[in-house]
Amino acid sequence: MKVLKFGGSSVADAERIKSVKDIVAGKAGENKQVVVVSAFGGVTDLLLQAAEKASRRDEEYTRLFTQLEERHLNTVQQLLPIASQSKTLSHVKRELNTLETLLEGAFLIGETTPKLLDSILSYGELLSSYIISQYFGAEGLDTIHKDSRSLVITDERYGCATVDFTTTNTLCETYFGTVTYDVVVVPGFVAASAAGNSTTLGRGGSDYTAAIIAGAVNASVLEIWTDVSGMYTANPKLVKQAFTIPDISYEEAMELSHFGAKVLYPPTIQPVLLKGIPVHIRNTFKPDQQGTSIRKNTNGATRPVRGISHVDHIALLSLEGSGMVGISGISKRFFGVLSDGDINVALITQASSEHSICVGIAQSDMEKAEKAVNEAFEYEIASRKLNPVSVESDLAIIALVGDNMKSHQGLSGKMFSALGQNNVNIRAIAQGASERNISAVINKADVKKALNTLHERFFEDHVKQLNIFVMGVGNVGEKFLQQIERQKKYLREKLKLNVRVVALSNSRRMYFDENGISLKNWKELLEQGETAHIDTFFEKVRSLNLRNSIFVDNTASDVVAATYAGYLENSIAVVTCNKIASSSGYENYSLLKELSRKYNAPFLFETNVGAGLPIIDTLKNLVASGDKVNKIQAVLSGSLNFVFNNFDDKTPFDEVVRQAQAEGYTEPDPKIDLSGIDVMRKILILARESGYALDIEDIANEPFLPEESLDTGTVDDFYASLVKHRTHFEHIYQEAASKGCRLKYVAGFEDGKASVGLQHIPKDHPFYNLEGKDNIVLFFTERYSDQPLLVKGAGAGADVTASGIFADIIRAGNF
Structure with a gap:
């Protein structure tokens, strides 16, 4: 039957x-x-x-x-x-x-x-x-x-x-x-x-x-x-990647049901468990699907963790005080009070010092429980042997469940490490002696992130989902999105990274889709989005509270750079090609670095120096391995290198600058490049990453632009001043040519001091044959004292900058 x-x-x-x-x-x-x-x-x-x-x-x-x-x-x-x-x-x-x-x-x-x-x-x-x-x-x-x-x-x-x-x-x-x-x-x-x-x-x-x-x-x-196709590895409404568990033991099913798997109620199992009668969970509307079979444990499961579940609307009730230590009967009285009040206890944890007892109860019982316990221990509280009971609300319990968890070492460590990396704070922990269940109490707002994080860690073959929020979709941003779309399959198959763009914003519009934005028609979707606002964008990112979140700044905006601290404080990684934050006041730079460490959120800015070249990463590895940087010589502006490689006695200087801007080698305001500010920021960043506490004011700058050009207020005025001073630039060129030298804008750092300026480079110098938009950096360190460590390659352009951002995304994913 x-x-x-x-x-x-x-x-x-x-x-x-x-x-x-x-x-x-x-x-x-x-x-x-x-x-x-x-x-x-x-x-x-x-x-x-x-x-x-x-x-x-x-x-x-x-x-x-x-x-x-x-x-x-x-x-x-x-x-x-x-x-x-x-x-x-x-x-x-x-x-x-x-x-x-x-x-x-x-x-x-x-x-x-x-x-x-x-x-x-x-x-x-x-x-x-x-x-x-x-x-x-x-x-x-x-x-x-x-x-x-x-x-x-x-x-x-x-x-x-x-x-x-x-x-x-x-x-x-x-x-x-x-x-x-x-x-x-x-x-x-x-x-x-x-x-x-x-x-x-x-x-x-x-x-x-x-x-x-x-x-x-x-x-x-x-x-x-x-109406569901069995018991799932996690709630499919919260974890899109969840899948049906084909076979599960009675005990595992009861644990999952107790912790919120609504498809089954735990007492249901008891009458059939004693007789060993199998239970099949099937979908009325998809009867051809296999569903879940619940039966005696055969210990044949390939995964130690069979499911992840949770219980919402939990409150923590804590009784503590020195008067508990070594006193018998406290626990009995405590739980007796709760039992008399018909208050069910969902979780229990007690310190081995006997100084405190903490229980998880339904939030609806919180006030009743608090009053009852305080009244029962009124004498001890009045005599300061115990503290008044403390309560915390708006919590939830998450639980890993599996019969075979006891035979696999390190599961607790993996669980808490994965949650910690995503800044999910754990308020209490409980694990039964059977080791079939590991439970943790967390903030209710973190449930979705926690479930997805744990599901990714234990069920998705170590494929890590990265949720990307992109600010700035101009030249660099557009190339970046193209690269993501092109490489998604490779990243998933080879690097086990699933990159999903959740938000896009330009200066006018912003668009969010928690399930991932289609990168085939992102421009149309963005135009359909809401009015862009930098604070609203941040609040949406924060409220979504997605695991492995990364904010990508493709702008050159100081306003956007000022938001980095907020992202890092919410355990959201920051990847940026915007140099303003890393070259801001040293106090702010140090703060961002500290927030990154404190909240386990990568702050990566490889493209700040050399676009896609691994300059900062190389420098970090040198310092981390114990090497000391004594001297840096570098051509750090691909735009300035492009300009001076193409400037000669036949082409006016202003026309070369216009060409550089048209081909995407300069900032939107080319004066930033030509004034030396951009190079100053780059050498400042390298000096700081070398371990030196410098500010932009500490860098000597020898400008080659006329003062009138430096004082212009608009881009049009700047170009007009370049035309007006063509003779000035022709003189600069002729002076270098007469010495058989080439013009290069060089940044230097030595003995704790930094400088930038236009230099005459002779033929025997490594910088002489630097072509096009290439950058070059020479690191003189204690290990590389005679022959410097050299990094050379394209240092400007939307494609290479986008590839550098992409590389930082991968670094953040492997963090």
């Missing part, structure tokens, strides 16, 4: 009930079937509301009753042919009349006793099961309806009755052992006391009814049909 249970979502309306019939009909002939059904979806809530309003003498209850009446009568008319409706409608109307009388009684006495409420609530399942059985019969199934109140006998603890298994098992064995029908339809949730009063089995009652019957008749299987 098989027992099939269909929940409220599976029997929510006529069309869904037809799907249930198809499933039952498809199994006809295999075994006799017991079909346990819940109330039509939403009906139990309507019954509760109607009872509550009636008890308050609110005549609105009559409107709710009318809804219930119409819902059931309409379902009969939609399911049954007209010729078969009369009998069913008559029965349903009689039952509804009785229900109406019960509600009227609650209205008249102005209350609902637990006994009366159970009678009212029982009608959801009693009506649905009768209607469904009549429909099955009309469709040709050999079926009968059996009232579960004649099978499941309980005490009279109304609302959550305790089953008398001795009597119940005998009744079930007798009835199902003699019934000849192929399909028996039974209402779930509803039972009766020995005196014949209607009782209910509490939360998960329909599942429990099915399990009770399955255990009593030694069913071959208990199938629970619902």
Whole structure:
């Protein structure tokens, strides 16, 4: 015999009930079937509301009753042919009349006793099961309806009755052992006391009814049909990558169910666990899918962690004080108070010093528990032996579950390390001696990030998802997005990185999509976005609270650079080609570095010097390995190198600068490059990364531009001044040429001092043959004292700068 249970979502309306019939009909002939059904979806809530309003003498209850009446009568008319409706409608109307009388009684006495409420609530399942059985019969199934109140006998603890298994098992064995029908339809949730009063089995009652019957008749299987395809590795509504667990043990299923897996309620397992009856969780709307099989543990699981679950709306209650140490009976009194208050404890942790006890409870019980414990320990608190109980709210419990966790070392470390890297603060930890469950209490706001982080760590073959928020989509930003789109497959397959762009912004518009922005039509999507605002952008990034978040700044804005601290403080990595922050005041530079370390959020700016060249990374490795930088000589401006490589006695200087800007080698305002400010920032950054505390004012700058050009206020005025002073630039060129030298704008650092300026470079110098937009850096260190370490290559251009940002993204992903 098989027992099939269909929940409220599976029997929510006529069309869904037809799907249930198809499933039952498809199994006809295999075994006799017991079909346990819940109330039509939403009906139990309507019954509760109607009872509550009636008890308050609110005549609105009559409107709710009318809804219930119409819902059931309409379902009969939609399911049954007209010729078969009369009998069913008559029965349903009689039952509804009785229900109406019960509600009227609650209205008249102005209350609902637990006994009366159970009678009212029982009608959801009693009506649905009768209607469904009549429909099955009309469709040709050999079926009968059996009232579960004649099978499941309980005490009279109304609302959550305790089953008398001795009597119940005998009744079930007798009835199902003699019934000849192929399909028996039974209402779930509803039972009766020995005196014949209607009782209910509490939360998960329909599942429990099915399990009770399955255990009593030694069913071959208990199938629970619902609206999901089994138990998942995590809540699929919060973790998109979650997948169905094909096989799981009874104990693992109970642990996951206890910690929020709504598909199953833990007591359901007990009657079938004792008999070793397998439980299959199946999807009513996708019956071809395998679902989850729950059975005895075979220890054949390939993964030690089988699932990750959580419980919301948790509060922590802590009792501590020196008066607890070595005093017996404190714990007994503490838990006795909670038990007397009918307060369920979800998690317990106690320090080995015996100085404190901490428990997790439902947040709804927080105030009641706080008051009760403080009153119980009033004397100890008054005498300062104990502190008043402390409470923390808006928390949640997350849990790793798996039978085989005990045989795998380091799981706790991996769990807490993964959470720590994403700045998920852990308030309390608990682990049972069986090591089947590791639980941690965290802030409720971090649940989604925590679940995704742990799922990624334990289930996704170490593929790490990076959530990218991009500010600036001009030349560099556009190339960067192209590179991401082109390399996504390679990154996932080879580097185990899944790069997802979540937000884009330019100076006018910004666009967010938590599920990832399509990079094939990002320009159109951005135009459809909301008005850009730098503070709103930050708040959206922060509120999304996604794991492995990276803010990418492709601008040259000081306003954007000023936001870096906020991102880092929220454990959001910062990758930038904007030099302003790293070359700002030393105090701010040091602060950003410290925030990066404190909040485990990478702050990467390789492209600040040399675009895509690994200059800063090379320097970091030198310093980290214990080498000391004594001297740096460098050509650090690809734009200035391009300008002076193309400037000669045939082409005016201003035209070469325009060409450099048109080809994307200069900043939007070329004066930043030509004034030497850009190079000053770069040598400052290198000096700081070498371990020296310098500010921009400490760098000597020997300008080659006329003072009038330096004082211009706009780009147009700047170009006009270059035209006006063509003779000045021709003189500079001729002076170098007369000495057989080439012009190079050189940055230098030695003995703690830095300088930048235009220099005459002779033919035997390494800088002489530096072509195009190339950069070159010579590091003279204690290890590289005679022959410097040389880094050379293209140091400007949107493509190479974008590739440098891309490289920093990968570094952040591997952080």
